Amino acid sequence: MSLQLYHNARIFSPIDTGKPSSGINQGSLKHYQQGALLVGNGIIEKIGPEADILKDLNRNDLNSDIDCGGKCLIPGFVDPHTHCCFARLREEEFEQRISGTPYLEILKQGGGILSSVKAVSEASVDELYTNTLKHVAKATSLGTTSMEIKSGYGLTTANELKMLEAIARVAANSPLDIVATFLGAHAIPPQFKGAPDDFITLLIEESIPAVKAQNIANFCDIFCEEGVFSIEQGRRLLTAARAAGMGVKIHADEVHDLGGAALAAEVKAISADHLLAAGNENIKAMAKAGVIANLLPATAYSLRKPYARARSMINLNVPVALATDCNPGSSYTESMQFVFGLAVLNMEMSTSEALTAVTLNPAYSLGLAETTGSLDVGKQADFLLLDGESPAILAYHSGVSSVAEVYKKGVKVSG
Numbered sequence: 001m002s003l004q005l006y007h008n009a010r011i012f013s014p015i016d017t018g019k020p021s022s023g024i025n026q027g028s029l030k031h032y033q034q035g036a037l038l039v040g041n042g043i044i045e046k047i048g049p050e051a052d053i054l055k056d057l058n059r060n061d062l063n064s065d066i067d068c069g070g071k072c073l074i075p076g077f078v079d080p081h082t083h084c085c086f087a088r089l090r091e092e093e094f095e096q097r098i099s100g101t102p103y104l105e106i107l108k109q110g111g112g113i114l115s116s117v118k119a120v121s122e123a124s125v126d127e128l129y130t131n132t133l134k135h136v137a138k139a140t141s142l143g144t145t146s147m148e149i150k151s152g153y154g155l156t157t158a159n160e161l162k163m164l165e166a167i168a169r170v171a172a173n174s175p176l177d178i179v180a181t182f183l184g185a186h187a188i189p190p191q192f193k194g195a196p197d198d199f200i201t202l203l204i205e206e207s208i209p210a211v212k213a214q215n216i217a218n219f220c221d222i223f224c225e226e227g228v229f230s231i232e233q234g235r236r237l238l239t240a241a242r243a244a245g246m247g248v249k250i251h252a253d254e255v256h257d258l259g260g261a262a263l264a265a266e267v268k269a270i271s272a273d274h275l276l277a278a279g280n281e282n283i284k285a286m287a288k289a290g291v292i293a294n295l296l297p298a299t300a301y302s303l304r305k306p307y308a309r310a311r312s313m314i315n316l317n318v319p320v321a322l323a324t325d326c327n328p329g330s331s332y333t334e335s336m337q338f339v340f341g342l343a344v345l346n347m348e349m350s351t352s353e354a355l356t357a358v359t360l361n362p363a364y365s366l367g368l369a370e371t372t373g374s375l376d377v378g379k380q381a382d383f384l385l386l387d388g389e390s391p392a393i394l395a396y397h398s399g400v401s402s403v404a405e406v407y408k409k410g411v412k413v414s415g
């Protein structure tokens with residue numbers, strides 16, 4: 001048994017009560033000002049005030065005994081929404097966007113997601129694997145210890161499987177827990193222009209069975225938006241995915257309020273993501289159905305849109321999670337710290353609510369909460385040491401990384 005002690009740490013963690021944290025609970029944390037963490041074989045054995053942990057510990061049994069120097073210790077970040085498997089950046093499109101061309105207009109002209117689709121069609125699995133691993137390594141160095149990665153730049157069964165294969169290889173070769181999501185319905189491919197229903201039929205009849213046969217994705221997602229897929233198409237696809245045994249997620253109400261949040265409630269999606277334009281009635285439906293809101297403030301920042309109404313969502317009892325949305329179009333960042341800062345400074349979230357939103361709630365939205373997302377006995381020792389005394393440092397010290405060290409299953413993976 002390998003036994004490690006981390007002491008003299010200011011520990012902060014969400015409280016896992018067996019379900020996503022919502023309402024008033026989202027901001028309640030456990031906190032030990034002079035805390036210690038005992039890790040055995042990568043699993044948390046004990047956590048609490050240092051004096052209590054040291055009382056019945058024989059320090060000769062330890063393989064390492066680490067003084068954290070009063071640094072803040074929090075769970076590793078869980079990023080529940082990324083598109084970081086792609087072949088090429090879109091810097092020229094960024095220039096177009098900042099000089100005024102709307103994001104959806106670029107897509108309409110055959111660029112945007114469709115330009116990433118072209119690049120993926122020309123890339124090998126090896127190239128996709130190497131590129132994706134680079135983004136995962138960057139995210140790791142910034143404190144992410146678990147993440148979701150979507151396909152969605154394939155749009156044919158073969159190219160979607162190529163992306164999912166690259167993601168599976170990343171999962172096998174990275175220390176992080178990686179969850180794959182099948183996003184075959186990310187855009188209407190040119191060969192189905194004007195016939196999105198036929199494309200949905202293809203996804204249901206050919207792609208989902210192929211993805212299931214290889215057991216290569218945990219979730220199915222769809223981009224419901226004006227000019228992309230309708231709510232009815234979302235309903236058809238996600239109902240079929242559910243029937244095939246997949247969990248479901250929705251890119252909902254990102255630019256227009258089509259009712260994606262209500263659909264998420266209806267099909268019992270594990271999360272509805274984006275929600276910049278979601279209306280109150282639909283938010284209430286999400287709360288009732290227990291759907292997690294994955295909010296992506298770096299996308300609002302990059303698209304220069306108003307932020308999602310996190311305060312209303314928390315007040316209405318929707319569990320709120322935060323994600324990077326890391327992708328080459330609407331949000332090119334691997335940094336959960338950046339997302340944390342945006343949420344605290346622009347979305348009226350307290351630092352405690354934001355901490356739950358970057359750790360425990362996203363772990364629930366990926367089905368990972370049994371093993372990660374909070375510092376609890378029996379969970380993996382996935383944690384960070386920060387260059388600061390509290391999680392506030394993540395928002396307060398902006399534009400830099402405040403993550404000093406990153407541990408996954410008790411092993412230092414960065415810092």
Ligand code: NIG
Nearest residue numbers: 113223251325327328329330
């Ligand atoms: O979550 N909204 C759709 N998909 C991504 C953007 C993908 C891209 O532009 O490449 C998003 O914002």
Ligand code: FE
Nearest residue numbers: 081083251325
């Ligand atoms: Fe997205």
